[in-house]
Each structure stands twice: as C-alpha cells, then as structure tokens.
Amino acid sequence: MAKHFRELRERLLRAGVAPRHVRRYVMELREHLADLTVEEQHAGRSRAEAEASALRRLGRVEDLAQSMIARRELQSWTARAPWAVLGLAPLAALSCAWAAALMILWTGWQWFEPDAATPFGARVQGPAMYYFGLGRMLYFWAPVLAGWGMVLLAGRQRVKAWWPVLTLALLALLGATGWVVVSRPGVPGPGHVRLGFWMGLENLGAADGASHALVLFALTVLPYAMGRWIASRSDLARE
Amino acid sequence: MMTPRQTNPNFMNGVPELLILRLLEDEEMYGYEIVQAIRDRTDAVIAVGEGVVYPVLHALEHAGALKSRRRTVGGRSRIYYTVTKVGTRRLAELAAEWTSLAGAIQKTLTGGRYGEAFS
Numbered sequence: 452m453a454k455h456f457r458e459l460r461e462r463l464l465r466a467g468v469a470p471r472h473v474r475r476y477v478m479e480l481r482e483h484l485a486d487l488t489v490e491e492q493h494a495g496r497s498r499a500e501a502e503a504s505a506l507r508r509l510g511r512v513e514d515l516a517q518s519m520i521a522r523r524e525l526q527s528w529t530a531r532a533p534w535a536v537l538g539l540a541p542l543a544a545l546s547c548a549w550a551a552a553l554m555i556l557w558t559g560w561q562w563f564e565p566d567a568a569t570p571f572g573a574r575v576q577g578p579a580m581y582y583f584g585l586g587r588m589l590y591f592w593a594p595v596l597a598g599w600g601m602v603l604l605a606g607r608q609r610v611k612a613w614w615p616v617l618t619l620a621l622l623a624l625l626g627a628t629g630w631v632v633v634s635r636p637g638v639p640g641p642g643h644v645r646l647g648f649w650m651g652l653e654n655l656g657a658a659d660g661a662s663h664a665l666v667l668f669a670l671t672v673l674p675y676a677m678g679r680w681i682a683s684r685s686d687l688a689r690e
Numbered sequence: 691m692m693t694p695r696q697t698n699p700n701f702m703n704g705v706p707e708l709l710i711l712r713l714l715e716d717e718e719m720y721g722y723e724i725v726q727a728i729r730d731r732t733d734a735v736i737a738v739g740e741g742v743v744y745p746v747l748h749a750l751e752h753a754g755a756l757k758s759r760r761r762t763v764g765g766r767s768r769i770y771y772t773v774t775k776v777g778t779r780r781l782a783e784l785a786a787e788w789t790s791l792a793g794a795i796q797k798t799l800t801g802g803r804y805g806e807a808f809s
Contacts, residue, residue: 472748479721479744479769486722487740510741518742522749 455512456481462516465609467530476519484509529608537614541601541622548593549629549646555586556631557644569633570642594626598671606678619671627664704784706738706746711755711773711781720768721747747771755780 456477463473484505491501509515519525529536560570563579575583598619605615628648635642713719713727721743728738750756755777758769773781 475769476744476748478767480741482720482766482768483722483725483740483744485766508740510739514739515741518739519745519748522745524752525745525748 455506459512459515461609462512463519464607466516466520467526467608468519469525469527470607472519472525480509480515527608529604529610533610533614537601537605537610538618541597541618542625544600545593545597545622545625548589548597552586552590552593553631553644553646555582555589556633557642559583559586560633560642560644568635571633590631594622594667595670598622598667599674602671602675602678606675606682609682612675612679615675616672619668619675622671623664623668626667627660704787705736706743707750708781708784708788709736709738710743710746710750710771711777711784714756714771714773715778715781718770718772720770724771750777750780753780 459480460473460477463476464470468476487505487508488498488501491504492498494501496504556570559579559582560567563575563582564570564572570583601618602615604610625648630647630649632645632647633642709728709732710724713724713731719727724747725738725740725743728736747756747758751758751771753776754774756771757774758771761768761770
C-alpha cells in the first residue's frame, strides 16, 4: 500500500503537479483508503480482503495520477514556466543579494570610514567589523545560496537536470566574474559603489577566475548531483 | 432559426463539479463522505471514482469555488470542504445548463423535436 502511494507521488511530481497538491492528495487518499477498508470490514470481509477490495475501489495508480495531471491549473510554476522559476528567479535572487551587499558596503563606508578613499583599506574593529563582515559574507555566498535555493526547488519537483545545471553554471560564472568597484572623487564627498563583470581581472588572472567559477559550480552542483543519485538509488531499491 | 450555441462534447463533463457543489451547499464534507453522498442520493446511478473526486475538489478550491479546512476527528486528519460565494454562483450556472440539457433530452425521448427545446 505504501508502494502504491509512493509510486503515485513520484508520478505526480514528475508530471509537474505542485508539491502542495501532491502532498494533500496523497494524504486524502490514504484517509479515504482507511475509510474504505473499515467499510469493507463492516461488510464482513477479513482484514486482508478488505484492504485489497478498498485498494481496488480507490482506483489504479494510473487513473489516480491521470485525473490529477489532467488538471493544468494544479501544475506548479516550476512545471509551467521552468525558465522563470529555475532561470530568472535565481538570477533575480542573486541580484537582490548583491544589491543588499553593496548597500551594506556603501553605508558602512559612509558611517565608519567617512574620510577613507576606499572601504577596503583600513582595518576595522567592533561593530564595523561585523557590519562589513555581513556584507562580505552576503556578497561571496550569494551565488551559492541562490544555487542551493534553485536546486531545492528542482529536487522537490523532480525536474530534468539541464535547467538546474545551466543556471548553476551561469550563477558560477557571474559569481566568479563579478567585482566590486569603489571610487570617491573627492574627500569629503560621497563615495560610489558599483558592480562590474569581467574575466581576467587586473589583479587576478583568468585562471583564478576560472578556478573560482569551478569552486562555485562544484559547491552548488554537488549537492544536486548527490540528491539525484540518492533518489535514483531509492527508486532502484523500490523496484 | 436556431442560434449557434456551445456543443456538449462530453455529457458527463461538469457532472462531478455540479454534484459536489450541490452537496457541499448543504453542509461541509470530506472526500469519503462526498463519494458516499453522491452514491446514496443518485441511487448509485452516478458513481464517481473513489479517488478521482479529489482532483475535482482541488481544482474547485483553486478556482475559489470551495474552501477547505483541516480537522482531526477521532485521531484521523480530514480535509473538510465548503462552498464559497463564487461556488454558489458556479453552481447556479451549472444547474441552469444541466436543467436545460436534461429538458432537451427528455423532450427528445418523449417524441418532441430536439430543435424546439433550444429555439
């Protein structure tokens, strides 16, 4: 019986039905099956007969799956628009995280080092250290966090690998080539902070950029690959 | 002259929705109760698939015609459904369609001309 529901759950997720509908559908079917079993037992059948009869009345996995899959409105956004959820959304999340990191850098610069030509020069102490540390952490981990978020969504929905891998590669490339540029035309005066992208940085070679991209890609793609491997092994074990 | 109107490609299309909305208009129910009620009230003439009632319920809720709440009764977790105002309007539309269709079929069966029922 558990196999019956597991098979149904996998079929629905792979067909793009939203996970919240799948979860509830399977829960409702389990309860329905329990009610049918009690009904069959009250009709005088043994426990085993009642369970078999209840399962027959509930319907075949194929029919139960098709009736749900046919409802397009119950499909997840990941299935309906994978380019948006698995492509644009992680890039938007990365942009937002980087914007927040730059904002922290700029405000920290104005508050804690108003006379410094750049916010990177002086060794900061106390609250400034934590404030800049937060911005730095957000900046460097943003591509990884955006990648992990997307991988989690892709895993829940059993999405084919090419969308996640493509987006993870793009995130890694952006993460490795993104560079913070600061300037302060005059002191006193407001400083400027912006983000630039280029390969072969002035102070780092193309090889460093490539290895950075590779590290970011590995950090995000490995958990995804491992998740898929574990899922496929579980499927094989069930068969 | 007969005016153009929508065809009925599948006579059973919309029947589960109609029955479910009508039943839930009276009282809130969970899936198993709904299937039993349909069987009882139609004298088992209409038997909705035991498991396939849920996609209909989910779709109606998605469309705003139903709302659901989870209740634990006797240690069992149940999802109870009730009709919303949108659902009441939808029920009125479906009921009107089916009354018209049933009238036309009845008229045909009793020897009337099909076209007269729709003119």
